[in-house]
Amino acid sequence: MNQSDIHLLDLPDELLLAILKKLSNIDVLYSLLDVDNNRLDIIAQDKIFTNTINLTSIDEVILNRFCKYILSRIHHNIQYLILESSLINRVFHARTYPKLTHLKLIQFDQDIVLQFFNDKSSIGQTIKQQITDLTLIYNDTNDIIPILKDYTINVYARIITFFENLKHLNIKGSSITAYPGVLLYDLPSTIFASSILTKLCINVATFNDCLYLLDGRLNQLNSFTVRVYDVDAPSLIVHNKNNLLKLKYFSLTCHSHIYTYDNRIIPLLHRMLNLEQLVLCLTVRNRNGLIDGTHLQNEILIYMPFLKIFTFDIRTWNIINGSLPTLSNDDIQQTFSNIRYRQIGCTVRYFSTNSVLCHIFTLPFTFDYLQCLTNHFPNVSFNHVLYLSICDISPFEHEFFIRLSHAVPLLKHLTVTNSTAQKCKSQEQNNNQSYSIIEFKHLNFLSVMNADISYTEQFLLDTRTSLPCLTELRINYEYLKTVTHDFTKDATRLNCTLYMIVWLPCVICFVITLFTPVPFVTALYGAYLSYYQYIACLLSLFACVLGSFEIRQVMRNTPLVRPAIQPTAQRLQQQT
Template sequence: MENSFIQLNDLPDEILLTILKKLPNTDVLYSLIGVNKRLDTIVKDSIFTRYLTLMTPCNDLSRITEPILNRFCVEILSEIRHKILWLNLELSSMDRILLSTNYPNLLGLALHKLIPEKASELFTGKIFSLILLNNESYFIRTFKNQLSSIVIDIDINECPKSTSSIKDINIFIFTQIFKMFKNLQYFKFNPFDDSHYDRLTFRESRPNILSSTLLVLRVVVDFYEDCLYLLDGRFNQLNTIYVTICSSKVPTLPVVNNKKKLPNLKCFSLTHSSKIISYIDGFPQLNQFHCHIYSYPYSLTHYNYITNNFRGGLFKHVCKISLVDERPFEHEFFLQIAKSFPFVRELRIHNREPQNNDKQQCSIIEYPHLTKLVLTQSHCHENYLEQFLNSSKMYLSNNIYLIVDYDSLQRVTDNFTSDTTRMNCAKIKYLNLDIQPELSLDLIKDYFPCAELC
């Protein structure tokens, strides 16, 4: 019987490449390099050499053992050094790998399982200290102008117990990266992924970090204001940023006076370790965008600048809201607001766009705890005054304090004669008008029998 076994070397290049591409690059190189000239040519292709992960066991990224690592350092790396563009390393074997040969085309370096103190030594030049020149280590001297992409991943199992030490180490490493690598374009800094440890934060120390080359930043920070620090213009060429915020605390946010622009920013991704809701509102007439970011459940007592993009939810603690948009608020929107804010007491509207849908049949909306309503003409189209005073659309509670313009009120109530608005107007306790017209005073008092003019 003819032997049906086909040796690997007998396969066509296309089939062989298809098979090998499904294997880790390090396995391909270790197993086939040096076997014969044909396989050497195939496995030294950039497909298998440009991106290497050289990690010891207990790591999900690879299955590198000590004998394999040793052969790479002694033989393999020197043969493919010109083709290596990216290395995934860990601190324990990093010196062996980087000193085994030179890497003239290395652009990216990922350092995993870093021990905090050792990481500090690495970025002060104490590691590789046997090869110092002008107070620079081999690592710094060789790669400071060469690397454009860096990933830092610190081992949480080796972190100091003192949280202050962790904060200091994080800030030091983050700062040193930008001081050392002048052509950095991509930086991922992921110090800890365990909720018991502090992340990168600039609340107590704000180092003077600047970069005119950084394009992509991925970082884990402690607080929302740390994110603002990174977006204050210090990375003026930034086009992509991924931020993960870990703290469940909601501190009082500082007033942000930063007016520096990031004209190249195209992607902004925000993630929170707990449930967070975010959305962006566009205001074309103002040429502005507003970003809403809040944790949920929501614990604050106010919620401002609600637009048609509002995603709903239940906000039991909120008692003051403002509704703002350049697009009209329709009846269904006010129904959603009533459901989401059942205990709202004060409501303001800033919208000068008239409503589109004048539905004859619609459900009656109730704001049972509402006591203050601000609908001034300078900020609000009179459609919204009609929305709240028309008893076929809205049921108002007693003791309402209404702030409104006289002219709008006169038109909406048909000169204080309309029956559709009379019922709700009778519930107004305080009426604040922009003017006090003497000729209409009796009409106003008759139409608002319980109201005290303010």
């Protein structure tokens, strides 16, 4: 047989199967099923390609063929379905799935619970006894903040009650956005209770709700991942303090500052005697001493003799007083000499404001959210970080952002806090220097609201930074107007494209004066809100699209009248 005569179908089944495994199972099913070849038809229906079906991120043509033809051919093999919530009707009306036990819904919200997770729904009746593993990716975009107690009863508790054989429940949002947390205060212990649930991932309103979930209502729980919005909320009752002997995995995340770490978190960890894996992501404020390797060993690890994996990202932010010694990075690193779980990274930053920030973390860094990065961050890669906040009182120079773009290659969301102007700006003007262009390839959100105007230039001038994916920008309006030369400067246009949302502290009054030039409104804008910009921001988060030529023209051609504020006595004197 000549080499040129060998075709795909000439290969043995084992080799053909090995080749097809390299492809997406969706592509295999779409391309090979029903192509008038019995051999390919049998191979495509193999369990390798039909056990898990992910119908997200596929175009309508492929989706339509799956719902009309393919699902009915492979329905008896499907054990795990991944789909957007909007497809529930189409997918479940196509066929029943007798082996389905795992379900993942993208863009989940409370309407899904009300519509499908009840006995009146034919779909609900089909899946209520089958599903043992449920993952819900939250996307409730309702601007009205729900009453958390009602939300807990109507959504979270209903899920636990409705799925009769549910063992794993995973409710997720993004690391930067928060979905309504479970609130169990003043609710009976039968709410959100299960005798078979073994794995739970969920967000809670307060640390008290974390303790409620561990009070015995989930008596088979062995894996608990929780994000707490408020650790410091006071507790009005005495919680169950029994040891949590069945718990093998515990992950605690809190992005808010914690002032009660020693009184609340440490006692809870002491109850987890049989823990095998621990994950902590915390920012602790004003405790007596920095959290270092010695503290972790003496206050946590000695209470967990079976612990095998310890992953952490912990910041301690303290006020400096005479009782605290000045420590270096090497001093902190030395305290981890007896901890052998993983490689450790650490930085210590002393500020002239009589405060110190100590950051300790395990390597490789596996978290997708990173807070309070300073100029002194170490030479390590944060390959998983998508959301980042940087802050310092020393300026972030151009070289810092070069380092940052390489250290955090997948960065999507960046918040900059620094009131000190860049030095490189004046040096560039004096020496006529140019700098290499920095590219943040994936950055779609940028906030420089709490940063000096030089950082507005750093990011908006295309001679310094390239932001090809930026869609949302939060910025001081006056800084934006200055840097863009009243929205006319060509060098800022590439980074100020259409659909960029700019949060403007004074824009609410500015827009009113455009359409309603009433003297009282103009005077109110010029004499009051232009000096108290953030009052407008608090009253209404207002957005303006700057990309279109027409809007820039209107803003350029519309004069802003800003009468100076005069003392009340002078005004009264003028009036009389």
